[in-house]
Amino acid sequence: MATDTLPPLLLVGCGKMGGAMLSGWLERGLTEAVVVEPNAAAAAGFAGRVKVVPDAAAIPAGFRPSAVVLAIKPQEAAVALPGFARFATPETVFVSIMAGRNVAGMRAALGEGAAIIRAMPNTPAAVRQGFTVGFPGPGVTAAQQALADRLLSAIGETAWVEDESLIDPVTAVSGGGPAYVFLLAEVMEVAAIAEGVPTELARRMARATVAGSGALLAASSEDAATLRKAVTSPKGTTERALAVLMAPEAWPRLMNQAIAAATARSRELAG
Ligand SMILES: NC(=O)C1=CN([C@@H]2O[C@H](COP(=O)(O)OP(=O)(O)OC[C@H]3O[C@@H](n4cnc5c(N)ncnc54)[C@H](O)[C@@H]3O)[C@@H](O)[C@H]2O)C=CC1
Numbered sequence: 368m369a370t371d372t373l374p375p376l377l378l379v380g381c382g383k384m385g386g387a388m389l390s391g392w393l394e395r396g397l398t399e400a401v402v403v404e405p406n407a408a409a410a411a412g413f414a415g416r417v418k419v420v421p422d423a424a425a426i427p428a429g430f431r432p433s434a435v436v437l438a439i440k441p442q443e444a445a446v447a448l449p450g451f452a453r454f455a456t457p458e459t460v461f462v463s464i465m466a467g468r469n470v471a472g473m474r475a476a477l478g479e480g481a482a483i484i485r486a487m488p489n490t491p492a493a494v495r496q497g498f499t500v501g502f503p504g505p506g507v508t509a510a511q512q513a514l515a516d517r518l519l520s521a522i523g524e525t526a527w528v529e530d531e532s533l534i535d536p537v538t539a540v541s542g543g544g545p546a547y548v549f550l551l552a553e554v555m556e557v558a559a560i561a562e563g564v565p566t567e568l569a570r571r572m573a574r575a576t577v578a579g580s581g582a583l584l585a586a587s588s589e590d591a592a593t594l595r596k597a598v599t600s601p602k603g604t605t606e607r608a609l610a611v612l613m614a615p616e617a618w619p620r621l622m623n624q625a626i627a628a629a630t631a632r633s634r635e636l637a638g
């Protein structure tokens with residue numbers, strides 16, 4: 368990963384994902400950034416390190432960002448995007464992390480000449496263990512894609528696709544995926560309590576088990592199925608649990624349905 372200074376950036380929206388990305392970029396040598404964030408409290412942790420302004424009109428007149436990162440909600444795009452159309456020049460690439468919003472819809476708001484990358488990160492970015500998939504829209508240069516890759520690499524792994532429609536299932540799987548894993552910790556805790564485990568121990572046990580398993584998966588060269596089988600002693604206890612969870616109508620079908628529902632919602636948010 369590059370450690371040299373990052374070029375000037377404009378971040379639009381400093382909420383959960385925008386803030387997680389910004390802290391990664393500051394660690395990687397970002398020295399000049401303007402953040403547009405109407406909720407001063409959201410950006411308060413970055414005061415003194417970046418310039419925070421409440422809206423597009425307050426961006427210093429001479430500021431020329433190499434990248435404009437759009438980290439607002441998709442529902443806010445229609446009102447907010449036209450304020451940034453003046454940055455649609457050959458020197459600037461837009462990187463949108465908004466779920467659903469497609470390149471054609473953003474070009475309609477920012478100008479047909481705007482170079483736009485769609486990217487879908489996830490919240491493990493906050494601990495530099497995110498996974499982001501990007502799609503370069505029409506007119507994005509190799510240098511602009513390389514810059515976006517440097518930015519996104521600062522918060523974890525990156526991958527690129529050439530088919531924009533793949534960003535919808537990506538949003539469902541890796542974008543929202545951390546929520547499913549956290550839900551796993553929640554329901555394991557509840558199940559432990561149902562078996563008589565004291566609440567505090569149940570919480571610690573579920574949390575440490577999910578976190579430790581994730582760390583093992585990250586550190587191991589084995590695939591997930593092999594790591595699962597290593598836990599599953601023949602005729603033992605785990606085998607009984609997996610017979611419930613892996614029944615065709617259980618997790619395999621439920622996960623397919625969940626991912627299909629999230630993918631469909633991403634498509635609904637298009638435009
Ligand atoms: N939270 C997540 O796990 C992920 C979120 N995303 C995408 O990231 C985007 C942001 O999501 P979150 O950070 O979760 O939401 P959030 O609500 O935490 O952050 C959005 C921020 O935008 C600010 N904002 C609202 N209107 C604005 C405007 N006109 N100009 C500038 N800032 C404005 C809000 O005050 C807020 O701080 C969404 O489009 C979402 O689809 C993508 C991947 C994962």
Ligand SMILES: O=C(O)[C@@H]1CCC=N1
Pocket residue numbers: 466538542543
């Ligand atoms: O739930 C959402 O719409 C966003 C996109 C992926 C994760 N959070």
